[in-house]
Amino acid sequence: xxxxxRRRLMRDFKRLQEDPPTGVSGAPTDNNIMIWNAVxxxxxxxxxxxxxxxxxxxxxxxxxxKPPTVRFVSKVFHPNVYADGGICLDILQNRWSPTYDVSxxxxxxxxxxxxxxxxxxxxxxAAQLYKENRREYEKRVxxxxxxxxxx
Amino acid sequence: xxxxxxxxxxxxxxxxxxxxxxxxxxxISDSTPLVSDQLPLTCLTAEYDGDAVFTAKxxxxxxxxxxxxxxxxxxxxxxxxFAYSYLEWLISNxxxxxxxxxxxxxSKDKLIQLGFPSFTLEDFHGTxxxxxxxxxxxxxxxxxxxxxxxxxxFNEQGYSDxxxxxxxxxxxxxxxxxAEFYQHFIEGDMTIEEFRHxxxxxxxxxxxxxxxxxxxxxxxxxxRVEYLDRAEGGTVKAHDFPExxxxxxxxxxxxxxxxxxxxx
Numbered sequence: 001x002x003x004x005x006r007r008r009l010m011r012d013f014k015r016l017q018e019d020p021p022t023g024v025s026g027a028p029t030d031n032n033i034m035i036w037n038a039v040x041x042x043x044x045x046x047x048x049x050x051x052x053x054x055x056x057x058x059x060x061x062x063x064x065x066k067p068p069t070v071r072f073v074s075k076v077f078h079p080n081v082y083a084d085g086g087i088c089l090d091i092l093q094n095r096w097s098p099t100y101d102v103s104x105x106x107x108x109x110x111x112x113x114x115x116x117x118x119x120x121x122x123x124x125x126a127a128q129l130y131k132e133n134r135r136e137y138e139k140r141v142x143x144x145x146x147x148x149x150x151x
Numbered sequence: 152x153x154x155x156x157x158x159x160x161x162x163x164x165x166x167x168x169x170x171x172x173x174x175x176x177x178x179i180s181d182s183t184p185l186v187s188d189q190l191p192l193t194c195l196t197a198e199y200d201g202d203a204v205f206t207a208k209x210x211x212x213x214x215x216x217x218x219x220x221x222x223x224x225x226x227x228x229x230x231x232x233f234a235y236s237y238l239e240w241l242i243s244n245x246x247x248x249x250x251x252x253x254x255x256x257x258s259k260d261k262l263i264q265l266g267f268p269s270f271t272l273e274d275f276h277g278t279x280x281x282x283x284x285x286x287x288x289x290x291x292x293x294x295x296x297x298x299x300x301x302x303x304x305f306n307e308q309g310y311s312d313x314x315x316x317x318x319x320x321x322x323x324x325x326x327x328x329x330a331e332f333y334q335h336f337i338e339g340d341m342t343i344e345e346f347r348h349x350x351x352x353x354x355x356x357x358x359x360x361x362x363x364x365x366x367x368x369x370x371x372x373x374x375r376v377e378y379l380d381r382a383e384g385g386t387v388k389a390h391d392f393p394e395x396x397x398x399x400x401x402x403x404x405x406x407x408x409x410x411x412x413x414x415x
Contacts, residue, residue, distance in 0.1 A: 004309035008274060015270055064271070065312050065354045069166075086163040093165060097352040098316045099271040122163070 005063045009033050012102040024106035026057065034059045038106055042145060043114045047138040051145035055085075055109070057102065067096040070105065077144045079116040079127035087112070088122040179224060186235050186305045189218040189413065195379075207385045212377060212403070212412075219403060220411040229358035229402075229409045230315040230366075235305050236400040236411045237372055238286055242297045245288045247399075252283055254370065262324045275320065278313040316354065322362055323347040325369040336361040357407065363392045373398040377412065379405045 009028065016026055026038035036057040042048030054073040060066060070092055072085035080088040091100060091108055100108075121127035129137035192213040199205035220235070222228045241248040259276040263269045282304055286297045305311045326333045330343040337346050350356050367374045373396030378388045391398055401412040 004278075004313065011270075011274065065316065082163045084163055086166060088165070095348050095353065097348065098275070098354060099268050099320065099352065101268075101271050104268070 003061055005059060005061045006033055008064055009059060009102075015101065016103050019103075021103055021107050024103075024110055026055075026102055026106055036102065038102075040106060040110050040113070043110055046114045047141035048113045048145060051148045053113075053148055055106075057105070064098040064100070067092045067100075068105070070109065074148045075144050076113075077123070077126050077140045078113065079118045079121050079123055079130050080112060081126075082122040086122065088120060176225065183221065183223045184306055185223045185231065185308065185311050186302065186411075187221040188302075189220055192216055192219055194219075204381060204383070205379070208379055208387050211385060211387055212379065215415060216377075216401070216403075216412045217415050218413040220413075222408075222410055224408050226355035226357050227312070227315050229362060230318045231305070231311065232402050232409045232411045233363075233366065233372075233374065233400055234314050234318060235301065236402070237370075238283070238301055239298065240399045242286055242288050242301065243294055248288050251370070252287075255280060255283055258321060262320060265324050265327055267320060267324065272320065275313055275317045278310060279317040282310055282314055312354065318366060319352055319354070321369050322366045323351045325365040326351065326361070329365075329368075333361060333365065336364075358409075360392075367392045367396070372396075372400060374400045374402065376409075377401070377403045379403055 010033070013028060013033075023041040023043065024038065026036050029035045029037060036059075038055045038057055040053045040055065042051035042053065052074075053076055055070060056073055057068045057070050059068040070087055072081055072087065074085075076085070082088070087109060089108065089112055091097070092105070116127075116130055118127040118130050126137065126140070129140065192209060195209050196206055199209075220232075222232045222235075237251075241251055259272060262272055285304060286301050288294070288297060290297065305314075326343055326347050334343055337343065341349075346361075350359075351362060363374060363376070366372075374392045375398035376390050376392070378390070382388070401414055402409045403412050
């Protein structure tokens with residue numbers, strides 16, 4: 001059945017294939033356009049470099065009027081990522097705009113990896129280390145980068 | 152963006168809040184249509200349980216307005232009420248309809264120039280134009296057929312909400328265009344940019360004067376709002392946006408909510 005959300009997700013997918021942003025990819029799962037798998041490659045010149053981080057994106061019929069639920073499946077040590085993989089990012093919550101598409105969502109998460117916001121922590125250890133002990137922070141991040149090869 | 156420690160583990164509180172919010176929304180959507188049929192204003196009296204101030208004010212309003220339409224209280228009520236009321240007016244004003252249609256047609260390029268992403272904007276603009284075309288007063292069938300069509304469209308969530316998204320983007324574009332002027336309306340130290348992204352573009356965010364002024368100026372549409380509140384004195388205060396404009400859209404505001412009015 002075609003609904004506005006499904007129609008729009010087909011468009012999002014088409015655009016992601018035709019004009020893929022650097023370092024991210026995503027596609028609907030085989031039998032359900034409302035659930036996507038995605039990968040974000042760790043941005044260069046950050047401790048996340050070389051990591052391949054898997055995510056799931058779950059949409060509702062209210063997309064794009066409401067944001068999807070995005071979660072890391074790979075373990076990510078980051079000030080704004082919860083232990084369950086949930087992501088604390090304003091555009092996925094109170095600053096969501098229907099003009100964002102999957103491509104914009106993934107590139108925003110990619111920039112969040114480079115530029116954490118330690119003032120709004122989802123992982124207080126990561127936030128504290130990021131602010132007070134950058135070397136230890138980078139060590140913990142690199143450990144999850146290595147873990148991401150195995151997952 | 153809140154988190155709490157629980158047994159040493161960070162719990163994702165956002166998810167819990169979101170879940171509760173969705174339940175409340177479901178209750179509202181099950182009990183109220185997006186836009187109701189025409190109702191007499193006296194239907195409001197019951198909500199105020201015989202309160203003397205409100206009862207007197209409702210009487211005053213009922214002498215000036217023959218009907219009202221309720222809109223669903225989902226934070227989009229101003230935009231939904233505005234769009235419905237204005238399109239309904241255009242159905243019986245062919246020249247104004249033609250003018251509006253061409254403003255709507257060219258608005259997309261203007262928004263793209265202002266920096267809105269064309270890929271997603273096209274989707275909303277396409278639906279917006281489809282709705283406008285479906286109630287074209289030049290279509291065969293006359294005013295009544297168009298009114299029924301309008302009512303059907305606005306109670307279909309997909310169409311109804313896309314119209315609102317597009318109007319929100321037009322409002323946001325106007326704020327960006329005249330940022331210097333609108334900055335004065337913003338309380339605190341939020342920038343216009345932040346305000347647009349946080350209070351205008353997201354769906355379900357309630358509207359304030361600034362939204363009404365920006366949208367009514369962007370489209371050149373006069374809006375009269377009647378304020379039904381607890382303020383003393385039997386008179387109901389009305390405000391016209393933009394100031395001095397001839398109103399085509401009539402709304403009633405009760406703290407937190409807008410509905411549509413039909414003048415005698």
